[in-house]
Amino acid sequence: MLRKLSLAVLLPLCMLTLYLVLVIGEYLFESDQVRAELAQRQSTLIKQQLFRMQNVVQSAQALQDVERIEQEVSLAALDMGTMVYILVDADSRIRFANHTVWRDSNAMQVIDGYDATRDRAVVQAFLPQILVNLERLTIQAYYPVLPQYGGAVDLIYLEADLAPLVAEASAKLQQRFMRVWGLGGLLLIGFTFILYFLLIRPFQILSEAAKQVGTSSFSTSIPWSSSEVLSLQASLQQVHERLSRAVKQLNDSELRWLFAVEGSRNGIWDWDISTGEVFLSDRWKEMIGYAPDELAGVFQTWEARLHPDDRDIVLDALQEYVSGKSKEFESVHRLRHREGHYVWVLDRGMLVDWDPQGRPTRMIGIHMDVSESAKNHAAINELVDQSVTGRKMLPDVFMARLSQFLTQGNSSGQWGSLLLVEVDRLGLVATLNSHELERLLTQVAARLSSYFTENITVGRLESGDFVLLAKDLAIDASVAARRALALASELRQVIARPFHYGHHHFELSANVGICLLDSIETLDPALVMRRAELATLSAKRPGQAGCAFYHAEMDLRQSRDEQLQQELQTALQQDSMTLMFQPVMNAHSELVSAEVLTRWYRTDGEFIPPAEFVALAEQGGMIAELDFWVANRVCQFIQTSHAQGWSLPTLTLNISAFSFGQADFVDALIALVKEHGIAPHQLGIELNEAALLMQPQFVAERVSKLVDAGIGIVLDHFGSGSSALSCLANQPLVAVKLDMSCIDSLAAMPQRVKALIVSAQQFNLHVVAKGVESPQHYQAFVEFGCDGYQGYLFSRALNQADFIQLVCPRPLLRSV
Structure with a gap:
């Protein structure tokens, strides 16, 4: 009910309620305060009077002047409007009183408010007590007197009535509050009228105008009001103008969209997944030979016209997209034409709406005829x-x-x-x-x-x-x-x-x-x-x-490339290429492994850089042959070294992604390892990210075979700019080798290098720093926590004889 009240009613009602609560609260507070002040004032006066009476009684008793005591009691009772004024002895017997009938009677029997226990406590302590009872509006006073002889007065008891004083003060308070209430009420009414014209009425006008935003009947006419309301009016005017422009743009866009759809000659479909209803555009129906008013707008209309050979594949792709297993739906398939033949179409769709539980509810897409395209x-x-x-x-x-x-x-x-x-x-x-x-x-x-x-x-x-x-x-x-x-x-x-x-x-x-x-x-x-x-x-x-x-230079380069490819093929057949070994050391300068490198010198002595002849091998389709040749030579070297009693560290081979992708390369490599009797973990391969980011099933099968054969896998060029953490998380790697670019990053972005190393170590992988050529490089990588180091600071790439000397020093060779 309150939610439907107008602001014109709700705001004054709230203000009036708040005003009444404040006024009533103030009145009750002041009323209690007046009573407390009256009681305090009367208590002070009574205390002063009783102190005087105490001295009078004590002196009169000493002189046995009874008449003086009676006169003082009578005068005191009259002056203070006292209800009860008595003097009692130690037995609570009334010796003097403002009522003669009470004299010589027991105070406990004739006076309701008198308390004998309190009487004795006051006398014994000789400390007066003045009690205020605001509920009865009375004051009770117990004032001790020093007795001069047996049976003399030892206590003055007084009970005064506050009601007349309180009534008088309350009347004055009520009169004052009536004047305040009246003036405050008039001010509140005036304020309410001002508030109505400055705030409530402008809000009513803006509320009515807001219902017409974007229409021709929109109008806001507020002659004067607060700056906030006028600002709101200006904002509403701006919203109206923007909405009008947006509506116009939407209408224009709708017209352009219709023109674009018709111009592109693509079919449009809109599928309500929850109900199965499908909107099919006229062009969609035209593609398969139907008129605009034919074909029911249901999912089965499309499903029933799929070619039998395409049906399962297309429906599976659609289901995977709707269920979130694939990122988009795109399919090339055939739909049955009205005349019986099939039309090839490219079908592309996108989810556009979901329910509160996150389930897809609507999908929109297009059909393109790719079998009857005019241009192709x-x-x-x-x-x-x-x-x-x-x-x-x-x-x-x-x-x-x-x-x-x-x-x-x-x-x-x-x-x-x-x-x-x-x-x-x-x-x-x-x-x-x-x-x-x-x-x-x-x-x-x-x-x-x-x-x-x-x-x-x-x-x-x-x-x-x-x-x-x-x-x-x-x-x-x-x-x-x-x-x-x-x-x-x-x-x-x-x-x-x-x-x-x-x-x-x-x-x-x-x-x-x-x-x-x-x-x-x-x-x-x-x-x-x-x-x-x-x-x-x-x-x-x-x-x-x-x-x-x-x-034009490509023709010359191609001639040289073709000649080099022929010479490379000959070099492989004649075993004229050279193997080099690049040691990998740990932090204690101990040899832990070595990377096998290939060097090629032409017959005229020209050195061909590895990057060049590897690219030529890839272009000429010889890369798998080159990688297998290196693997065969390394296996022979390991077998010979074992026969000589030399203990070699793990040797790692660089395998191209093209070789790794060959159907039988991994199987042939494993067969070669078994043929030469290579012990597990004696041989490893280095792959770049491109090889490990191919199809998951394809990579998993090959990696599993390599791991089972005891061939460790090292991720090379880690940090080259394209390395993904998925390689570290999903593949059973034994180590990563940092890219050479990390050397340059040591000075420019050391935090990048550290982040790469930490990310690899999070997966319990050894990290090898490549290109370490100075003590500064080495010290930086040590601080970052690298496990291995490779570079000219430790050793250049060694030929086979020098590498054997490094592994097995000459005294050992002589003994062998």
């Missing part, structure tokens, strides 16, 4: 229709368009570009079978073809990579290059969005090579493709961020 009709048909075992080549329609663009040019004189997209499929081959891999690449192609504009043609190569022809980028070459680079970055972001296939979730990465195309220059399509391939190889190199342009 033939290319996508070629992509989708080809079987796993069938022919895979660049679609003829794409080659025709590329050749036409290169030979005929562009009448507008604008530059174009060819972008070769190489999807990183490391680990996919081991996780998916050939059919599943093909379906995944089909999803990639569908996403690309549905994402880009009519100005871009998408095709797919025999190797499974994708190629895009972008036309009409710009007339100026530098502008065209910037737009091509932006397109390449966008390509990598589109591919990086998670893919879901069955129970697998993939986060792919890609490298993009860019070849700019001048409309004036006539080039052979095969040459353009070759240039794009060279740019893609360059995009894989560190510092390229996955994108690179073709330039």
